[in-house]
Amino acid sequence: MGLTVLVVEDEKNLALSLKRFLENKGHETTVCFDGDIGLSQCLEMNPELLLVDCRLPGMGGIELLKKAKALNPNLYSIVFTAFGSIEDAVEAIKLGSFDYIQKPIDLQRLGQLILKIEETVRLKREIDYYRKREETELIGSSLAMTRVRETIQKLVALSLDKSPPTVLITGETGTGKEVVARLLHRKSSRSDKAFIHVNCISLPDNLVEDELFGHEQGAFTGARNAKPGLMEAADRGTLFLDEIGDFPINLQGKLLTAIESKKIRRLGSVRDREIDLWIIAATNRNLTEKASLGSFRPDLLYRLNVVSIYLPPLRERREDIAELSNYFLRKYAAQYGKNIQGFEKEVIETFQNYNWPGNVRELSHKIEQAVLWCEDNLISLRHIDAVLKKRFQNNSFLPQPFIDKKELIKWLLNEPFSLKAFEGELIKTALEKTQGNFSQAARLLGVTRDWLRYRIEKNMFDSD
CATH class of the missing domain: 3.40.50.300 (P-loop containing nucleotide triphosphate hydrolases)
Structure with missing residues (x-):
């Protein structure tokens, strides 16, 4: 799991040895060598664990511990004391320190104490996660x-x-x-x-x-x-x-x-x-x-x-679908380490025109699947379940078929046949039926949006 750890120790060789020891255990570790800088680091990085020597130049370790705990009451700490300095240890425990270790530091004991703290933090993270999930x-x-x-x-x-x-x-x-x-x-x-x-x-x-x-x-x-x-x-x-x-x-x-x-x-x-x-x-x-x-x-x-x-049911509160979708996207993108920024417009349109028989649970599941398969910055329809895509394509706002077959045959028989004119007529009709929406028009024609834009830019059909 790994903790964020701040080590405040004026013996530089010891501090750097502790840093290597902690990083080898998987903990993100920052080191500083006096109490004043230690307090600044507490403000900047908000560590989960503070390892601090009681005797430091400038601000002493006990004073640093007191101020750090005031900033973050949930901060875990272990203090290092000189041999025989039991007063410092007692004061540290009164301030809420998890434990103390006498110098020279026993790394095995330190590792055992940190394991206990790590388990406590892990449980707290899980509780916070589920509480946050229930609310969000x-x-x-x-x-x-x-x-x-x-x-x-x-x-x-x-x-x-x-x-x-x-x-x-x-x-x-x-x-x-x-x-x-x-x-x-x-x-x-x-x-x-x-x-x-x-x-x-x-x-x-x-x-x-x-x-x-x-x-x-x-x-x-x-x-x-x-x-x-x-x-x-x-x-x-x-x-x-x-x-x-x-x-x-x-x-x-x-x-x-x-x-x-x-x-x-x-x-x-x-x-x-x-x-x-x-x-x-x-x-x-x-x-x-x-x-x-x-x-x-x-x-x-x-x-x-x-x-x-x-x-x-979700179909009775469709205005919530976009908000829920973006929440689940953030959740699963973070969970699977994906850098996905959002959805293409037609995906949200698909979601809002689907009846969601499985409700919020189904929406969550579909977005999780899409996140797993998506390697782009945006989730598109190709990442969405085929059933949803089919229903989207069959919705009333996308007329199917968009050209009547009898009218097409009649047009072919009565007009001088030209592949250019035929292609142009298809493109114009598709754009009219979708009110100029390039994505929907491309879908009706069975081509990509880029292909459609390319043909229009090349003036492949004459204007009326």
Whole structure:
């Protein structure tokens, strides 16, 4: 992974040896030899790890550490102390230093400490990445998405209470229901507790009860030990019941009782256990219709649907497609190390005229594929899935066929035949049908845009 490291050490040979040692371990390392320059470097490079000698010319190491931590409270540090200078070490630890090492420096111990810091930073980066993803993938300036964000903000305020309302998130597959559920949890007062995701459709019917409610030892054959269920595991946190429309009808009553009473009973037990859960459910099914058909309990539906969040399909918020596309392009270009600056105009037109049955998830997937295949600065239609291109070409704003065959035959029979005139007529007709759009006209003619421009520039057909 590698860290950005600043070494502040006035013994130049030692400082340069540390730089070589760290760079061989894959860390980006900068070295300076006094405290004043060290503080300037902290401001300039914002390192993840500071290695500093306690005794420095100019600003001392302890003072530097104090000011550096004020600039960046998340800065990790290891201090070097002279043999027997325990006061410096104690002061450094009080200031939040990760640890200290006495000189002469034991490189093996230093490497072990840095490995621990590296693992902590890696975990923090992952958490920051997923938190950022949850926030950024819920993007879009459409009225529908503005309302979703407003509802989330209201729910976050309500969740400060010990008993936040149950939430039902509805929407088609791929609209981002899990993203919303995780975002609600992360912004709530329960964010430091468990978020348990239960996909109801993936659990076999005969295991749902055991998985959710748990069992006692000897409750059934093979139950050698007691096991808490997922509802207990989510105590004081959030339980996300994904695909709730597929929850077995024979267990819906028990789930309803648990939600209302805030108590669960393990299989084989005679004792109820109190639980404190925030229940968030999601479905792509019409639960009202299922309730009318008898496959979903109406009372459970009412209990789950205290607050509802509807995530519209992408085809109902086409004005968000360009913004989402550019977000996913930046994300995947960075992920795969590609220098791709954007999309050709017809790509966004393609996206905006496609119905996206897989919604945001499908859009993300298509752009990831395009980024992988693109070796240019811009993503063009040739990098996009063939199904999307075909539908684009068949859209109503590109008339197909653009020349009626009977009219073409009639024209050929009644006019003196000339290949130049025939080519010119085709080009003029294509440009008229596409209102002068060279890319679309070239696509109708089955030629490249450059070829079309070349033929026009060479005056290959006469004007009227």
